[in-house]
Amino acid sequence: MKSAAKAAQAEDSAETGAQQIRDAIREAIVERRLSPGTKLSESDVGNLFNVSRTLARAALQALSYEGLVSVEKNRGAFVAYPSPDEARQIFAARRLVEPGILREAAARITPGDIAQLRQLLLEEGRLMSERGQTARRAEIKASGDFHLMLAEISGNAIMQRFMEELVARSSLVIALYGQSTASSCGHSEHGDIIAAIENDELDRACQLMLHHIAHIEADLDLRERKSLGLKEAFEL
Amino acid sequence: MKSAAKAAQAEDSAETGAQQIRDAIREAIVERRLSPGTKLSESDVGNLFNVSRTLARAALQALSYEGLVSVEKNRGAFVAYPSPDEARQIFAARRLVEPGILREAAARITPGDIAQLRQLLLEEGRLMSERGQTARRAEIKASGDFHLMLAEISGNAIMQRFMEELVARSSLVIALYGQSTASSCGHSEHGDIIAAIENDELDRACQLMLHHIAHIEADLDLRERKSLGLKEAFEL
DNA sequence: GGCAGCTAAATTGTATACGATTTTTTGCGT
DNA sequence: ACGCAAAAAATCGTATACAATTTAGCTGCC
Incomplete structure (x- = not known):
């Protein structure tokens, strides 16, 4: 597969x-x-x-x-070269929609879905421990797939497409402004969210999701890099 | 203008x-x-x-x-000929995002924005009392513009574009499945929402928004119309 | 040496042309 | 008349061609 x-x-x-x-x-x-x-x-x-x-x-x-x-x-x-402001808007949009998606997904989630999510998580963890560019890239994708699968489970094709756009653009933003070496630190957070869903702790799951997004965003250094490509680049 | x-x-x-x-x-x-x-x-x-x-x-x-x-x-x-299921998804998406947009808009709204919203409302009311297809069409658009302007005020271009899509598709759905003659009954509801925003009753404004969307959706008759175009059409 | 202005190359914007697929029409046989 | 098959028309998928705009390079003048 x-x-x-x-x-x-x-x-x-x-x-x-x-x-x-x-x-x-x-x-x-x-x-x-x-x-x-x-x-x-x-x-x-x-x-x-x-x-x-x-x-x-x-x-x-x-x-x-x-x-x-x-x-x-x-x-x-x-x-695309998202501006810091665009980056903020992307994550603002995610904070706005992902809790709602999570709620809808939780309402119609099946044991099979949970199994699939867990599988995704496992794969993600495996890739994290692996070396090499290929693994790194696969890890980036897997990390996004978690959010995408939640959207898919929610059963709303429109929100799913929207999330696909947001996740893709997030990847661009992280590539530009991300600082930490780890591509997506919050691996364990994904697991926590699943656990909360399983325990029917819906509010807590939403909280966790918001924190998760906040963590990703906190890893960014959103400052106008004005290319500084001429004089400034050699003045230091 | x-x-x-x-x-x-x-x-x-x-x-x-x-x-x-x-x-x-x-x-x-x-x-x-x-x-x-x-x-x-x-x-x-x-x-x-x-x-x-x-x-x-x-x-x-x-x-x-x-x-x-x-x-x-x-x-x-x-x-596009949205299926009943698509229609449900469109309105589910609106219920999911519009309260959030409303909250963000309320946080950064200016007196000037409120004046513009009121102006839009006035225009909408004027069109409602007018006769003719042209007025009807303008009314449809004005009704959507209220929601669009809220998205614009929210300052998030991404959510704004998304709302544009949702409003446009909603118009299609209403054209297909709407029952009431009034194109968008909930004119007064728009006013109520503005009032709630002005009074800093944010939660209430969100409630009103949800009710508003629910009202629009309640006016729909979402049943599979299988065109029934040959025999059935003459059998009654 | 440096800059203004012009010419040439590269790249996009739009139109037209041709092959492939679908739909409709035509015509034949039963 | 009805149904079915083959031809004709219409429409889409893709490629190529030409016009317009931008970018780069060059020449000549200061």
């Missing part, structure tokens, strides 16, 4: 080629193989995937709707 | 022609000049706006991402 919680397209198939490209680029962004600010020219993307610029462009447009790339008129597309 | 709460593109200009088409079609959908299920072929859209299919397609793709149109592979784009 590969990447779990992806849901994929149960439909007849991969609707159009652009979707695949979009997904591939998104994955690369979320796993931080593409750094914020990297230029994604339509021709390059097209060549890379052996498709025409038309499809490349469509994929980039789609990613722009999700806030993962920003397209500037007549200048091109770049991996 | 025209449609208020639109924010528009403060940037240098209308980024690309596709955006304009997208906005025009979205407005038509939200104002219910386009009914759910209406086919939007790329050629027709292109001809209508005197642009190539390329731009028409881009606009439709964008609308598809917002959930306002659904594109079916090799079949075309249609104005």
Whole structure:
């Protein structure tokens, strides 16, 4: 079993080629193989995937709707470079919606769901102890998948899609402003949340979730880095 | 002053022609000049706006991402026809996020904002008493603008965009499943919410908001209409 | 040496063209 | 008449082509 919680397209198939490209680029962004600010020219993307610029462009447009790339008129597309203010808004949004999602998920959670969550947690822990870039990237994804799975359990496809966007953008923010070496320190917190759900301590679970998000945010250094790339960079 | 709460593109200009088409079609959908299920072929859209299919397609793709149109592979784009279940999810999402938005908005609201909200309310009331399709459509939009303006006041652009999507899709749902003749009965409820905010009765304001959403939802008749278009339609 | 202005290269914006898939129409047989 | 099969029309998926804009490089002048 590969990447779990992806849901994929149960439909007849991969609707159009652009979707695949979009997904591939998104994955690369979320796993931080593409750094914020990297230029994604339509021709390059097209060549890379052996498709025409038309499809490349469509994929980039789609990613722009999700806030993962920003397209500037007549200048091109770049991996999004969230400002500190954007970063704050992203986490404010998560604090706003995740407790609600948690409540809805708890209301309809099944033993099978809990088992799956635990499995995810185990995987996450295993990756944490492993070495290497590959493991690190997988860990980043697994950490987000926990939140995504809760959204999936909640049964609300709209909130699920919204959470996918928020988690992806969070990854960008952490890549930019994160300080701690550990990609997502709060591994144990995930476990605590599951435990609280199992014990029907709903309010406590929400509290834990809020703390968890706060912890992630506390690890950020949200200060305007004005690139300082000219004189200042050599003045020290 | 025209449609208020639109924010528009403060940037240098209308980024690309596709955006304009997208906005025009979205407005038509939200104002219910386009009914759910209406086919939007790329050629027709292109001809209508005197642009190539390329731009028409881009606009439709964008609308598809917002959930306002659904594109079916090799079949075309249609104005979205939300299922009863989708409708429930849309309103569940609103119940989930709107109280939170309200809280954030209340925390940073200014007297000027309140004045604007009141103005919006006045306009809404004026339209309610007016006759004619045009007034009806303007009323629909004004009713949504109240919720949108709260999101704008909250200062969170992400939540604002999300609310824009939810409000637009709500309009589709109401068009499909709404029963009452009044487009949005709860006009007075908007006023009550503002009053509660002014009096710093935050919890009450949230309660009112939840009731307001519940009222809108209560006006829906969410039952699978299976088109019953052949025999059944004449058998009664 | 440095800067203004112009020219050329690269990149995006939009249109058109062609192949693939679906839908409709036509026509035949029963 | 009815149903079914094959052809025709319409529509979407993708590629290519051309125009417009930006960026980089260069020349010449100060």
